Amino acid sequence: MIQLPMTKRDYFEGYPQHIRDQVEQLIKSGNLKKHLLAKYPIGHQINSDKQLYEYANALKQKYMKKSPQIDKVKYGKQKDLVIDALGTHTFVSLNHGGKLKNKHEIRIAMSLKIAPKEMLEMLVVHELAHFKEKDHNKAFYNLCEYMQPNYCEVEVDMLLFLTLLDQGEELY
């Protein structure tokens, strides 16, 4: 496997060689930012934790009405920029008078405060889907694509976006 040039980490590890070749070409040509901007011209405007909660809750009410309520959604510091670290879901069990209570929380990386709206949507969709499916299996991806029809495409583009951030660049 070739190491992609000029990046801190290889986000495309494990991807098929033809995709890796395309990505390498895009980075080498210096057109990564242009490519992303053409595809994702608009950044999201969800800046506060309150807005983020309302956004996630609206998606949940639309597509996963029967799932348990989301307790907390907020931006937080994340060390490692990989998809499951960019957005994390936690199920906190609290002991309330002998009863176990599950709390569903979603945390989105601070670095995603400035990002394409489709990518924020993709992360929230990913974490919501984990409320129902713990693993990245077929049912999980089906649920993601039900909520965001081009989910898989945006997930790959998110890796390109992270590669751009690793180069010390910003999209908007």
Ligand SMILES: [Zn+2]
């Ligand atoms: Zn996941």
